[in-house]
Amino acid sequence: MSSSLRNRLAAVVMAVAAGLLGCTPASEPGASSEPAKPHRVLNTTAQPEDTIRVRGDHTERLQAFLRLRYGDKAALDAPWKDAWEDTEVEALRPVTRRVCARDTATADGQEQTLLAVCQTLDDAATVEPGRVDLYVLRVGTDEEKTNRGGFFAQLPADDPLLVMAQRLQGQYGRHGSPGTVQIAQLGPQRRAFQISHEEHRRGHRRVWRSYIAEHNHRLRDVARYRDHLDNLALHGCDGNPADCGEGVFAVDFNTTVGDSNAVEGYWPLTVRASGHDCTGPATAFYHLIFDARQRAYPVPDDLQRDGCADS
Structure with missing residues (x-):
């Protein structure tokens, strides 16, 4: 029995006993009348x-x-x-x-x-x-x-x-806001919380996608990677990165969930990168396969574009 449940039951027993005796417990000397925080x-x-x-x-x-x-x-x-x-x-x-x-x-x-x-x-x-x-x-x-x-x-x-x-x-x-949360279907009977949120650092904007699913009665991060990456604010440029000079990039990552070949009940994910990264035009596909030993989808380093994110 949990301690919280024992405390609640004890409170109920005391209240019943007080009612049967026709009395209520007296306040402790010096008890404050101010409302508790x-x-x-x-x-x-x-x-x-x-x-x-x-x-x-x-x-x-x-x-x-x-x-x-x-x-x-x-x-x-x-x-x-x-x-x-x-x-x-x-x-x-x-x-x-x-x-x-x-x-x-x-x-x-x-x-x-x-x-x-x-x-x-x-x-x-x-x-x-x-x-x-x-x-x-x-x-x-x-x-x-x-x-x-x-x-x-x-x-x-x-x-x-x-x-x-x-x-x-x-x-x-x-800014105090956790982003957006929705329920995603990652397999025939695998549902996950999909959380999308962004962060800004030194003119860089990153949008993250996280999948959190129950595995053996625990909620685990089964995947976490970028949905978007740019440094437009750093260069004061809101147009096409290819026209804004060197070192300017903006990359989008679009995810498609498969519907077959599930591993441990998880379908594969296909992530398409498009835009302009710090090395030039960026168009690539990444296939993420659930790894039962890691209990997660391994994410390749080049999908994350860490070299751009740190530039």
């Missing part, structure tokens, strides 16, 4: 329960999960304002949270939901990233929980919502 700090020290016992349809279960994790303001279909405690500057700062990706499908005979919560820092500096929380959820059964210890079979609600995997507070993007 929010405890949902940005680094997510509070872990979500691995099980949520609630009756209702799928939407009601997801709403209950969000409220348990983020508080009563949380909503499935609308952003909500919140505050987080920045321990570095010892101040409360505003944040806007929203469900930015959500998809439910059947995988290995089980219905699973991929859920992403994006968090934008409302007063962020340009270099500050946004944050993304990623979850893989599934409706379980009392039999499953009985096999995990037997305690949950005593609780009144049916069919718990299980947190199968999670990754909290992933840092992406700039």
Whole structure:
């Protein structure tokens, strides 16, 4: 039994006992009457329960999960304002949270939901990233929980919502915004969070594509490479790089997901580079094949154009 669950049960027992005795616990001497600061700090020290016992349809279960994790303001279909405690500057700062990706499908005979919560820092500096929380959820059964210890079979609600995997507070993007998140199909039963975000450094603009998928009950980076690369701002040039002088480049990378020859359930990826890199016109194709030993798609160095990125 988790410590958080033991604490919650202890609180329930104390409340029931107090009610039966017709009294309420007295306040401790010297207790402050001031409201406490929010405890949902940005680094997510509070872990979500691995099980949520609630009756209702799928939407009601997801709403209950969000409220348990983020508080009563949380909503499935609308952003909500919140505050987080920045321990570095010892101040409360505003944040806007929203469900930015959500998809439910059947995988290995089980219905699973991929859920992403994006968090934008409302007063962020340009270099500050946004944050993304990623979850893989599934409706379980009392039999499953009985096999995990037997305690949950005593609780009144049916069919718990299980947190199968999670990754909290992933840092992406700039100016407090984490970029865009969507659900991608990488194989017959392999879905992944696709996160696209950009960063700016010394006149260079980079747009990254990351695929994060569940593998053995863990969310792993199965691929990460560039979607775009340019240094137009460095040269004050917004036209065709070939007409802007030496050392100016702009390259786009377009990805196509295959539909056959899956490895470990992952289809191959084809990435097409086009544009003008730091060595001249750039047109090339890269075929990324999932490597079961690495649990990822190996990305060749020349696709990344690190030589250009560092110039």
